[in-house]
Amino acid sequence: MxxxxxxxxxxxxxxxxxxxxxxxxxxxxxxxxxxxxxxxxxxxxxxxxxxxxxxxxxxxxxxxxxxxxxxxxxxxxxxxxxxxxxxxxxxxxxxxxxxxxxxxxxxxxxxxxxxxxxxxxxxxxxxxxxxxxxxVPHCYSAYAMVRQAARMVRDGALGRITFVDVEHASGWASTPLELTGHKQAQWRTTPEVAGFPSVVADLGTHAYQLARYITGLETDELTGQLQTLVPGREVFDHATVSLRLTGGVTGRIWASMAATGHNHGLRIRVFGDKGSLEWQHEDPHHLSVQDLAGTTTILTHGLSTLSDDAARLTRVGLGHPEGFLEAFGNFYRDLADELTARRDGTPSTIRELSFPTGIDGLVGVQFVEAVAASHANNGAWTVPASASLQEV
Ligand SMILES: NC(=O)c1ccc[n+]([C@@H]2O[C@H](COP(=O)([O-])OP(=O)(O)OC[C@H]3O[C@@H](n4cnc5c(N)ncnc54)[C@H](O)[C@@H]3O)[C@@H](O)[C@H]2O)c1
Missing domain, CATH: 3.40.50.720 (NAD(P)-binding Rossmann-like Domain)
Known part of the structure; x- marks a missing residue:
């Protein structure tokens, strides 16, 4: 060959x-x-x-x-x-x-x-x-309906963006699981391995990337509050963050591994002056869109009316469930396109809505550091280092 x-x-x-x-x-x-x-x-x-x-x-x-x-x-x-x-x-x-x-x-x-x-x-x-x-496999941005949301926001379907709300509030470690020998809980609650604002690095970075991916907005400054809900735990397992985003838009991020009773708990809502949208990871086929009158339209994975960005990530037809594995598959397919293009000397395949790179990983880590710094300073508004990246 x-x-x-x-x-x-x-x-x-x-x-x-x-x-x-x-x-x-x-x-x-x-x-x-x-x-x-x-x-x-x-x-x-x-x-x-x-x-x-x-x-x-x-x-x-x-x-x-x-x-x-x-x-x-x-x-x-x-x-x-x-x-x-x-x-x-x-x-x-x-x-x-x-x-x-x-x-x-x-x-x-x-x-x-x-x-x-x-x-x-x-x-x-x-x-x-x-x-x-x-x-960096922030796999949630590789769901068809997340790409649809990002395309709609980019194309102005919601009008001027006013507020973004993301929660990655999972309940998997609402008890001291780390004391039971649970391997993943053990390292995620060890500050030397996971970092002391563990939940921000673990789940907050996913939520933050999703907000950036769908809205295209970056953070001017933020204020963060960290808590340990499970007594005796050595890391923070619960975080709430307020964001001041590009152009005066505000946002809120809630990351938790101790949101009792929640399963995966990832949800994003974006509001504009003409409409709003909502996507939940546990119902990934649907994107709920509301207009000014309060009418709700449910867009479904596989509909022929979706954007090309969403349609190209649809593997099986309307009504057939796709999920986490397919999102990873989508991430790897976009990456394969670009790796192959570079190997074969053909034009780059990177599109506006593509896979997250090291820059996204870096911006995520800068977010973690800014939240930790704000918390240490009694919740003071803090400028993440990524703000200077925007000016480059
Ligand atoms: N993108 C996502 O959706 C997602 C989901 C879960 C975890 N993660 C991330 O993936 C990473 C792994 O998480 P996990 O839950 O799978 O952890 P895990 O503890 O279940 O698995 C880690 C594996 O790495 C191996 N390992 C550790 N050090 C090694 C080394 N030096 N050389 C070779 N193997 C080594 C361990 O033996 C184990 O097999 C973490 O950084 C986590 O944040 C991402």
């Missing part, structure tokens, strides 16, 4: 036995058959990692003991990986992503991109300097 015709070769760090999100990346990569997973370090435990590699049919010699060895070996191979997926807990993102980017290998790095904005900016710089791509 010619270089131009082949699938992209992918590797993964993380996603071992019992891990959460790594397998979703693997499902997402398979949906359009644009990638083959050929290398990896599937967890910290060597024997378990080797078993997972066997189950995934990783070729002999490409299940590595560590990410540094993997990056060096894959960069040296004529058939080395095109992209490395980093699906490990937060504290290891920087070192792993750096090892691949500095060798010119594209990286998909989970959120939050890193633990501080200096290291996030360094990853963005490394990707640029090495002529490669750093992408």
């Amino acid at each position: 010619t270089e131009a015709g082949r699938r992209l070769r992918a590797g993964m760090v993380g996603g071992g036995a019992g891990a959460d999100i790594g397998k979703t990346h693997r499902y997402g990569m398979r949906l359009d058959d644009r990638y083959e997973l050929v290398a990896g370090v599937f967890g910290r435990d060597a024997s378990q990692a080797s078993r997972v590699a066997t189950e995934l049919h990783i070729p002999e010699g490409r299940a590595y003991a560590g990410f540094r060895q993997m990056a060096a070996a894959e960069a040296a191979r004529p058939d080395g990986i095109d992209v490395a997926v980093v699906a490990t807990p937060n504290d290891s993102h920087f070192a792993i992503a750096k090892a691949f980017l500095e060798r010119g290998i594209a990286v998909v790095c989970e959120k939050p991109l890193t633990g501080d904005s200096a290291t996030s900016a360094e990853l963005v710089r490394l990707a640029e300097e090495n002529g490669t791509i750093l992408a």
Whole structure:
């Protein structure tokens, strides 16, 4: 097969036995058959990692003991990986992503991109300097009805935007789950791994990216309040943030892992002077749009009247459910288009509403830092470092 015709070769760090999100990346990569997973370090435990590699049919010699060895070996191979997926807990993102980017290998790095904005900016710089791509899987922006919402706001369907309200208020850790041996709860409540404003980094960054993606607005200043609702927990598990956005628009973000009784709990509402819209992750097929008179129109995934941005993300017809795995698939398809274009020297495929990059990851980390700084200063209005990015 010619270089131009082949699938992209992918590797993964993380996603071992019992891990959460790594397998979703693997499902997402398979949906359009644009990638083959050929290398990896599937967890910290060597024997378990080797078993997972066997189950995934990783070729002999490409299940590595560590990410540094993997990056060096894959960069040296004529058939080395095109992209490395980093699906490990937060504290290891920087070192792993750096090892691949500095060798010119594209990286998909989970959120939050890193633990501080200096290291996030360094990853963005490394990707640029090495002529490669750093992408961050804020998968919610890859839902068809989120793209529809973003297109409608961009096209002025709601008129002048006045207010944005996002909540990623989940109830999964409303009890001290970390004391029961729950792996994901343990690292998410360990400040050295997750950062002390843990819930802002974990769920707040998703909510923030969704607000930016749909409205195209950035933050001039914010005020944040952090709380620990579960007694004894060492990180903040509940956050409320008020935003002053571009052009005087205001916004509100609520991120919680202790919203008792909630499931995933992601919802966005955008208000304008002509109408408003609402999208909820647990009903992803529908986008509710209200006009000035209060009439509600429910737009449905798969309708022939949706925008091209939404229609191109619809895999099966009207009435057939699609969800989280397809959103990851959409993220990976947009990324594959661009990686392939760069490999083959064809024009860039990046469109206005495309996949989140390292810049979005950096802006997310700057948001986390600004919320933490505001909280530490008794909720003072704080200018996130991303405000200066807007002026560049
Ligand atoms: N985009 C999303 O929707 C989404 C959803 C969930 C989690 N995440 C992010 O994904 C990351 C992983 O979260 P998770 O819940 O899957 O964690 P997890 O604890 O379930 O899995 C982490 C995996 O990484 C492995 N690992 C850790 N350090 C490693 C290293 N140095 N080398 C190789 N493997 C290593 C662990 O053994 C485990 O297999 C986090 O940053 C989290 O914020 C994103």
